[in-house]
Amino acid sequence: MLSSGRLKKKNAGEVSITILAEIVSWFYPETKALTIYTQDKDTYEFQRKAEAELRDVFATRTPVPVSYKSNDAILCQLVRDGKININNISNYRKDVRRITYSKEQDDHSIILVTELVDNELFAQLVSDKTVHIIF
Secondary structure, eight states: OOTTSOOOOTTHHHHHHHHHHHHHHHHOTTOOOEEEEOSOTHHHHHHHHHHHHHHHHTTTOOOOOEEEEOHHHHHHHHHHTTSSOGGGGGGTOOSOEEEEEEEEOTTSOEEEEEEEEOHHHHHHHHHOTTEEEOO
């Protein structure tokens, strides 16, 4: 309960930002990129639902794709770009989190994995150039 007496809803900010990004993607096709920075995986589901509903409304338009960068995706990028040292990852990543990533197999097929990842496994994934942190 907020001080105003209104009931606080989980993810209200993420829902608003996600739906706004989706609306912008349909109204402004000249936009180069729309990226949402979030740690909340629910935002992806909100965006998918909004896109599906807006696709019916704007049948003659093509939206700009909305992309996401999670904290783990940003950390991976910073390590690979040499901006932070993987040995200091515990300074930036405190908890075990469920992440989704893709990995290229020896036969060049791609697998999609969602699992709990601690900092040790995260360091291994970041050092593997065939791994792409999705969320």
